[in-house]
Amino acid sequence: MANTIGILVTSLINYNTTKIKGAWGCRLSLALAVVPSILMTNGSFVLPDTPNSVLERGHTKNARQMMQKIRSTPNVDAEFQDIVDASFGDDASLMYVVVSGTVNVVTTVASIYSVDRFERRILFFEGGTQMIVIQIAIGIMITLKFKANGDGELSRTNANVLLFLICAYVSTFTWSWRPLGWLIPSDICPLEIRSAGQAINVVINMIFTFAIASVFISMLCHLKDEQSIEAILVLGKYIPNDAVIGGNSKVEHKDA
Numbered sequence: 237m238a239n240t241i242g243i244l245v246t247s248l249i250n251y252n253t254t255k256i257k258g259a260w261g262c263r264l265s266l267a268l269a270v271v272p273s274i275l276m277t278n279g280s281f282v283l284p285d286t287p288n289s290v291l292e293r294g295h296t297k298n299a300r301q302m303m304q305k306i307r308s309t310p311n312v313d314a315e316f317q318d319i320v321d322a323s324f325g326d327d328a329s330l331m332y333v334v335v336s337g338t339v340n341v342v343t344t345v346a347s348i349y350s351v352d353r354f355e356r357r358i359l360f361f362e363g364g365t366q367m368i369v370i371q372i373a374i375g376i377m378i379t380l381k382f383k384a385n386g387d388g389e390l391s392r393t394n395a396n397v398l399l400f401l402i403c404a405y406v407s408t409f410t411w412s413w414r415p416l417g418w419l420i421p422s423d424i425c426p427l428e429i430r431s432a433g434q435a436i437n438v439v440i441n442m443i444f445t446f447a448i449a450s451v452f453i454s455m456l457c458h459l460k461d462e463q464s465i466e467a468i469l470v471l472g473k474y475i476p477n478d479a480v481i482g483g484n485s486k487v488e489h490k491d492a
Contacts, residue, residue, distance in 0.1 A: 240442045242272065247438045251431045288319055296320075332399065339403045343410040351415045356423075363412025370405045374398065417441070 249268055253261040287306070291299040299319075303312045351359065377398060381390055390398065418437070425433035 240445050244438050244442050247435045251435050254431060287316075291319060335399065336403055336406055339407050340410055343407040346407075347411040347415045350411055351419065356416060356420065359412045359416060363408050366408045367405055367413075370401050370408065374401050374405075377401070 250265055253265040255261070256264065285302070287299040287303045290302060300312065300316055303316055303319075304310050307315075377394070381394065418434075421433050421437040422430060
């Protein structure tokens with residue numbers, strides 16, 4: 237969220253500093269970048285530790301006490317155990333970040349070549365179609381493996397397939413829709429209002445980013461089993477737990 241707000245603020249600053257006569261506009265715009273740098277540097281000195289970080293350094297007791305203080309309750313066993321279990325997969329998580337980041341960089345370079353050599357409409361259509369197919373494949377795979385109650389595990393082969401699909405989605409978005417989201421407003425806006433048009437584009441982008449981030453986890457909690465795919469493809473509506481699991485069946489959930 238801080239990154240998206242920073243992009244919006246930067247666009248607004250650049251828009252207003254262009255009105256300053258002489259070369260002071262660009263100088264002021266560049267100089268103001270020191271403000272968030274100073275805030276982040278000073279904030280790092282007072283930034284509190286987290287239970288995850290304390291646990292990773294081997295201080296299990298201190299991590300549990302810190303979590304109890306944060307939650308204002310001594311009953312944190314289930315959540316703490318989840319953190320302990322997740323800590324064993326940190327190397328795999330970091331490797332996933334490395335792999336997806338590498339794919340992101342490579343396809344960004346590819347987008348520089350492709351974005352001006354193909355028609356915008358073709359990139360939108362091809363990229364959108366490919367992303368939809370990949371999302372459906374990921375949804376089906378996760379549904380088959382974890383079902384409605386979320387219990388299940390992925391084999392090494394399935395995990396590699398899932399990683400490949402995620403990387404394919406990242407690469408598709410990076411070389412198609414991602415650059416076009418910034419290029420199209422510049423293409424359609426005259427030079428006189430290009431800065432204002434790009435600022436409006438950034439504002440709308442940030443609003444929808446915030447909206448998606450706010451509802452995405454809640455949406456996933458309501459989408460269950462095979463009916464979730466039908467909801468996504470047909471209605472896109474929320475499916476209550478009772479409608480999917482059954483009113484008389486009971487499913488145990490871990491405390492979060």
